[in-house]
Amino acid sequence: MGRLETIRASEKQYHDYCYDKNKLFEQGSWLHRPVKTVIELVPLLKGINQPYVSRS
Structure with a gap:
């Protein structure tokens, strides 16, 4: 898992908790x-039916 994925997983875990x-x-x-x-x-x-954030 890369650095960004690790950060996102940690943030998700925090928010879920x-x-x-x-x-x-x-x-x-x-x-x-x-x-x-x-x-x-x-x-x-x-x-907007499916709003998203550009990750470019």
Whole structure:
């Protein structure tokens, strides 16, 4: 596994753990509400069936 794949696997493991151990929208947690940046970007994706990030 290359360096980038190792980093991505580690990040996925962290997020899987985080979302398994915490409840979305729970008062007092950082998951209480969506991140402002994400909310601001959602309208830009409207009408795009399969959004993706170019990895070039």
